[in-house]
Amino acid sequence: MLFTSTRNNDLSVSFSQAVRDCIPEDGGVFVPSSIEDMRRWIYYIDETTPFSSIAGSLTSALMHEEFSPIICETIATAAFPVEPVVRQLDGSLFMTEMYHGFTGCHRDYGVSYLCSYLETTLQLKGGKAVFVDFTHGGLGALMSKILKGKKNIKAVLVYKKGTVRGLDEESLAWNGGNIYPVEMEGTEAEIKAAISKVFTDRSFVQQHGLTVANTTNVCRLLGQIFFFPYSFAQVKNKFNGEFYYAMGAGNYGSLIAGLYSWRFALPVNGFYVPSTSALARSASGSPVVLDSLVDLKARGEANPAIPANLERLESFFGKNEMMMRNFIFPVDISDEQRDAAAKELYMKYGVFADKDTASAYAAAKENCAEVFDEDGAFILTAYNHPSLSSDYCRHVIGEAPEMPENIKEAQRPVQLGRPIISSVDELRKIVESL
Known part of the structure; x- marks a missing residue:
């Protein structure tokens, strides 16, 4: 798989170079210039396929020109001694818990994958x-x-x-x-x-040999892509209709990872996300990246310390507003709607929710009639363990989840x-x- 820059489509570098350089000289960020069609592989996996196997197979498919399948499997196996949990809350509602890692955050998976990739490849190539x-x-x-x-x-x-x-x-x-x-x-x-x-x-x-561990680094971002085919594999035999993801905004790393998964032929029908000052909905209902009002050439260089996933989002759709409108659905969510959603998740399903998870559920609730009428389903994303938001849970729900020992240690x-x-x-x- 080759990579180019959001600000220079003529640039073409290998995955290894994109990881090593971290940010291209033109001040943009690296994005895939070609995407493999993984249709046959995606439809082959199911709920028995381990997360590390999905990561290893996808790594091999994307990096086969640089590394052997054995090396790719080694990277994934070393990175993922843990895996996320996908729960079915009801017939048309699922939730991917991305926090079953080392410190209770979805970040654990991407950073672990990045470190495993670097250690394995540096041993081979030196540096x-x-x-x-x-x-x-x-x-x-x-x-x-x-x-x-x-x-x-x-x-x-x-x-x-x-x-x-x-x-x-x-x-x-x-x-x-x-x-x-x-x-x-x-x-x-x-x-x-x-x-x-x-x-x-x-x-x-x-x-x-300097680099960063946030999603500015394309390898860290790749580690978040694996969540999507894994969650699809877990639900594909439990539901036959169209499905959509509902997720918190965060820094939009998960959104762009989900979109790349769709490019790999993952049969997802769209992504619901709470509106923010950065990604909102226009009067006509279209998603608008507000940074797009300023031409890329007039902006400063990307800051390696701050993920530029919105710039990746602009690059992903280019000038095709209609395609963006059909895949990304920003939803205006008030604090009251978010808190009501958190209460409902707990009362109906026994789920403690932080603000991101509650906002994702609120976005799904606002659109469930339209999706369910079309025989669709939602997969909610829960980024971080709810015990990291105990104050919010206690304030909204009246109870707080117990914090696991590994997370307590990470908070010391x-x-x-x-x-x-x-x-x-x-x-x-x-x-x-x-």
């Missing part, structure tokens, strides 16, 4: 990779688990003061581990701007006892020290 990422703490807790034993990957994780959590002593770089956590002065926006400035020096990036505050940095130069020196 090293260093993540430089901002984190609220969850990414550090995850990497503390999945980077153990990795010989070719390190991570510089940048936190706001007092937000470090979930790291164990042996994972720290000064104890021989793979992670160098650092607290930095400034707001989240200022810290992300500093990380972005590090990536503007392309020779420095290449010299140290950590005192670094190290100097707090305040400049890009200090951040660069930490990268150089690795």
Whole structure:
């Protein structure tokens, strides 16, 4: 599979180069320039097919020109000792729980896949990779688990003061581990701007093998695509009509991953998502990416610290507004509708819901008559374990779910006892020290 840039269709690079370079020189983001037709394979899988097998087969189909099937299977098997859970709530309503991973977040799957891909391919081809990422703490807790034993990957994780959590002593770089956590002065926006400035020096990036673990990196995004054929395989023999996904907005990584799955021939009929200031519905009912009002050439370069999935969404549909209108359905959801949906999920199905899951259900409820009248079904996406939103659950429902031990450990505050940095130069020196 080859990749191009959202801002230069003449560019054509391999998957490996897209992962290594992370962001093309033109300031856009990488997107597939060709999509494999996976129809025969998608219709072959069923509810007995393990998540890791789906990931391995899809990896092999997409990367067969670069890596053997054995290597592709190795990447997927090492990445996914866990798998999501798909539940049938009623005859026409399903839910994919994406949080059955290492720290209770859907991010666990994509980052684990990215790290497995890098470790496996760097062992084959040589070289090293260093993540430089901002984190609220969850990414550090995850990497503390999945980077153990990795010989070719390190991570510089940048936190706001007092937000470090979930790291164990042996994972720290000064104890021989793979992670160098650092607290930095400034707001989240200022810290992300500093990380972005590090990536503007392309020779420095290449010299140290720098990359990011968010969905700016196409390999991290690929790790989220696997959720869709897996959930389809789980429901295909339980329902014969059309089906739609209803999902929270997030940073739109799951939406673009779902759209790529459709391009692979996944028989999905559309995606319902709550309207936001970034992706809304026009007076005529069409989805509108508000950034599209500004020409790509007039925008600044993509920030590697901030996923640019809306730019990918623009690139996916190009100028074809009609196609976009027939696949993406933004729904205006009020806080009251969201909270009522959370209560209903609990009362009818015993499901604790965070704001994203409740918003997804509210979007489905607003359109269920139209979908169900056409013999359709919804698959809700639940990104994160509801115990991470205990305050919201307790406020809306009156009860809160129990937090599993692995998530408790990921939430444990950590005192670094190290100097707090305040400049890009200090951040660069930490990268150089690795």
